Amino acid sequence: MNTGSPRFFSDLAKTVLVGNRTYTIWMLALIAVSMLGLNAFSRQLAHGLYTTGMGDEVSWGLYISNFAFLVGMAAAAVMMVIPAYVFKDEEIHKVVIFTELWAVAALIMCLLFVTADIGRPDRLWHMFPVIGVFNWPMSMLTWDVLVLNGYLFLNLYVCGYVLYKKYTGQKLVARHYVPIVFLAIAWAPLIHTITAFLFQGLGARPFWHSGLIAPRFLASAFSAGPAFIILVFKIMEHFKCCTIHEKVIAKIRVIVTVSLLVNLLLFGSELFTELYSGSEHSIHLSFLLGFHGESVLAPWIWSAVVLNIIAAIILLLPVRENPRFLNVACVMIVVGIWVEKGLGFVISGFIPTPLGDFVQYQPSLNELTVCFGIFAFGLLIYTALLKIAVPIINGQLCHRKNHN
Amino acid sequence: MSTEDQKNLGLKNEDQQEPVISRRYFLAGTACLSVATAVSLSPLLNAEEVPSGDDFIQKHYKELSDEEKKEIFARLEARIDKQYGVSTSISDPQPMDGVEFAYVLNLGRCIGCRKCVYACMKENNQSRSPQKQYIRVLKMKKGTINLETSSHDYPEKEASSEDFFYMPVSCQQCREPKCIEVCPVKATWKEKDGIVVVDYNWCIGCRYCEAACPYHARRFNFAKPQLPAEELNPDMGYLSNRPRYMGVMEKCTFCLHKTRRGEYPACMEVCPTGARKFGNIRDPESEVRKIIEQERVFVLKQEVGTLPKFYYTFAK
Numbered sequence: 001m002n003t004g005s006p007r008f009f010s011d012l013a014k015t016v017l018v019g020n021r022t023y024t025i026w027m028l029a030l031i032a033v034s035m036l037g038l039n040a041f042s043r044q045l046a047h048g049l050y051t052t053g054m055g056d057e058v059s060w061g062l063y064i065s066n067f068a069f070l071v072g073m074a075a076a077a078v079m080m081v082i083p084a085y086v087f088k089d090e091e092i093h094k095v096v097i098f099t100e101l102w103a104v105a106a107l108i109m110c111l112l113f114v115t116a117d118i119g120r121p122d123r124l125w126h127m128f129p130v131i132g133v134f135n136w137p138m139s140m141l142t143w144d145v146l147v148l149n150g151y152l153f154l155n156l157y158v159c160g161y162v163l164y165k166k167y168t169g170q171k172l173v174a175r176h177y178v179p180i181v182f183l184a185i186a187w188a189p190l191i192h193t194i195t196a197f198l199f200q201g202l203g204a205r206p207f208w209h210s211g212l213i214a215p216r217f218l219a220s221a222f223s224a225g226p227a228f229i230i231l232v233f234k235i236m237e238h239f240k241c242c243t244i245h246e247k248v249i250a251k252i253r254v255i256v257t258v259s260l261l262v263n264l265l266l267f268g269s270e271l272f273t274e275l276y277s278g279s280e281h282s283i284h285l286s287f288l289l290g291f292h293g294e295s296v297l298a299p300w301i302w303s304a305v306v307l308n309i310i311a312a313i314i315l316l317l318p319v320r321e322n323p324r325f326l327n328v329a330c331v332m333i334v335v336g337i338w339v340e341k342g343l344g345f346v347i348s349g350f351i352p353t354p355l356g357d358f359v360q361y362q363p364s365l366n367e368l369t370v371c372f373g374i375f376a377f378g379l380l381i382y383t384a385l386l387k388i389a390v391p392i393i394n395g396q397l398c399h400r401k402n403h404n
Numbered sequence: 405m406s407t408e409d410q411k412n413l414g415l416k417n418e419d420q421q422e423p424v425i426s427r428r429y430f431l432a433g434t435a436c437l438s439v440a441t442a443v444s445l446s447p448l449l450n451a452e453e454v455p456s457g458d459d460f461i462q463k464h465y466k467e468l469s470d471e472e473k474k475e476i477f478a479r480l481e482a483r484i485d486k487q488y489g490v491s492t493s494i495s496d497p498q499p500m501d502g503v504e505f506a507y508v509l510n511l512g513r514c515i516g517c518r519k520c521v522y523a524c525m526k527e528n529n530q531s532r533s534p535q536k537q538y539i540r541v542l543k544m545k546k547g548t549i550n551l552e553t554s555s556h557d558y559p560e561k562e563a564s565s566e567d568f569f570y571m572p573v574s575c576q577q578c579r580e581p582k583c584i585e586v587c588p589v590k591a592t593w594k595e596k597d598g599i600v601v602v603d604y605n606w607c608i609g610c611r612y613c614e615a616a617c618p619y620h621a622r623r624f625n626f627a628k629p630q631l632p633a634e635e636l637n638p639d640m641g642y643l644s645n646r647p648r649y650m651g652v653m654e655k656c657t658f659c660l661h662k663t664r665r666g667e668y669p670a671c672m673e674v675c676p677t678g679a680r681k682f683g684n685i686r687d688p689e690s691e692v693r694k695i696i697e698q699e700r701v702f703v704l705k706q707e708v709g710t711l712p713k714f715y716y717t718f719a720k
């Protein structure tokens with residue numbers, strides 16, 4: 001038996017390229033949307049960020065919102081990795097790789113969103129250590145670049161190692177990858193904490209300048225991420241890609257529930273401090289909630305709060321055992337947290353401006369297209385990764401099998 | 405692996421056939437994808453600004469040798485000449501020893517006429533479309549200093565009203581500038597004379613500094629700056645008012661191309677009421693130093709700890 005590496009890649013390519021009808025249509029649709037996104041991004045490169053809805057008042061918009069949300073989704077993989085590796089939960093261990101692959105896809109989207117947000121992507125090399133000027137450790141953004149790329153690398157390594165070994169039918173050697181898994185466990189909360197620090201370290205923006213931001217980021221991520229994973233598992237089952245053990249879903253559900261409750265608690269605590277004291281500090285929040293003149297964000301944020309509360313109620317009642325209700329609750333959580341973090345957190349930090357100017361932000365069509373393109377591209381990558389990973393983990397795609 | 409193993413994994417896959425892929429299908433797919441990519445990228449053909457090779461590899465301002473600076477300035481001058489038909493000279497005055505600039509603004513005198521806003525725009529070659537202004541004059545009800553109820557886009561006729569006072573705000577040239585701490589590439593820094601500048605050729609346009617500034621003092625070129633040739637100010641400084649690029653940050657530089665030669669900034673020269681005073685805070689004889697020592701001055705948002713060198717006072 002040779003090392004199997006040339007075959008490895010050609011086998012993977014074949015697996016990704018060939019699939020049943022549903023798969024082909026899904027992938028073609030994702031490619032089409034990604035292309036539309038690329039087209040919109042080219043337009044943005046050609047005419048500047050003027051093609052977005054951002055301005056000097058609201059100077060970060062949907063790109064950074066999605067970035068903050070997706071960093072959380074990537075970090076959330078750890079909530080499956082911990083039970084799998086630390087508490088040695090066998091059922092979860094079997095499927096943990098699917099969540100690690102999700103972290104990879106989410107991180108790729110994060111990096112794309114940052115690139116889309118930058119005014120001069122041609123100068124990105126200015127940020128590379130050695131050839132550029134890297135303002136480390138002063139700038140939190142440089143920290144974020146380091147931890148995000150590090151986390152991407154760790155996850156790629158673990159996934160690549162496990163899949164390759166399973167494919168070649170070799171035994172997994174614990175000391176070759178388990179230490180990396182543990183490093184990734186420590187690393188995951190870091191990526192989201194540092195992303196929170198990007199915002200909470202800014203004294204100029206009272207809305208973000210709160211010690212609760214990082215814990216809230218983590219709590220919301222640890223509920224939205226696993227909720228999304230439940231949905232992915234359900235979809236995979238629906239299309240008969242594989243069966244996931246009921247126990248796994250039940251365990252993830254507990255994680256989602258606890259995190260959601262913690263998130264609601266932290267949110268409530270912040271709401272109380274800001275609104276009860278009625279200090280100047282609270283102006284962003286009262287504007288966001290629509291108490292301070294007309295706000296385009298208000299209907300969004302109220303729906304997010306309602307979605308999260310209903311989801312929490314579903315998860316606490318016995319109906320949670322009903323797969324339909326569980327699915328609905330998971331969708332509510334993912335959408336609710338996306339709104340809360342993206343629109344509610346990032347954008348409201350800019351309204352009003354430090355000089356008290358209330359300027360509304362409405363993303364442009366081009367900007368939305370770029371966002372959809374990046375999401376489609378991320379899902380494209382994730383689907384392709386799953387397409388490879390499922391048969392390998394199942395033992396259907398392996399080196400030996402193709403040769404005998 | 406056997407079916408036994410599969411059961412243990414708890415996974416089953418019903419789609420078991422060996423993947424097959426024909427050469428034709430593969431080639432056709434690749435061709436379609438390339439065409440689609442090319443079409444998607446086509447808006448790049450109309451790009452409004454394409455960096456030249458020299459622009460692309462240009463180093464950080466502080467790493468440039470005198471020779472390299474000379475070359476770069478000549479290149480920029482030629483480009484401006486070609487684009488605007490105006491011959492210019494780009495200067496690069498250095499901070500003077502023993503000089504630290506400060507500003508004092510007398511709110512008791514300011515009438516909110518906004519002449520400074522436009523003089524600044526002309527002096528500093530800001531984009532006219534979309535319009536970029538460094539100075540924002542806030543109209544405030546007497547009896548409060550509440551930024552949230554102030555307005556900056558009041559109609560002309562509401563200037564010099566008895567019921568309001570007017571507070572111009574621009575970059576406060578902080579001693580502890582939050583904007584430069586956060587920049588991931590050190591494209592913005594504080595010079596020896598206290599002026600915070602931006603290297604327009606090094607900024608990557610992340611806008612982190614804009615989020616970090618407590619005074620809304622930074623301006624970003626979301627669009628390609630538009631400036632009619634006849635309005636171009638040919639007296640240019642490399643770190644101040646030379647024409648900017650699309651996608652980079654800019655801000656007030658205390659008109660360093662003037663002030664480092666001993667002139668006053670444009671906003672002060674134009675002010676009809678004498679509300680503005682500018683000078684060297686390290687010189688005990690300077691007007692600004694005397695006002696700061698003898699009158700009651702305050703800084704805006706002292707609580708954010710940026711230690712501005714822009715002082716306000718309510719005097720006669």
Ligand code: SF4
Nearest residue numbers: 575576578581583617
């Ligand atoms: S006012 Fe803003 S831009 Fe100016 S130095 Fe201070 S923090 Fe920086």
Ligand code: SF4
Nearest residue numbers: 587607608610611613
């Ligand atoms: S926009 Fe430019 S100057 Fe501002 S932080 Fe980013 S790279 Fe630095």
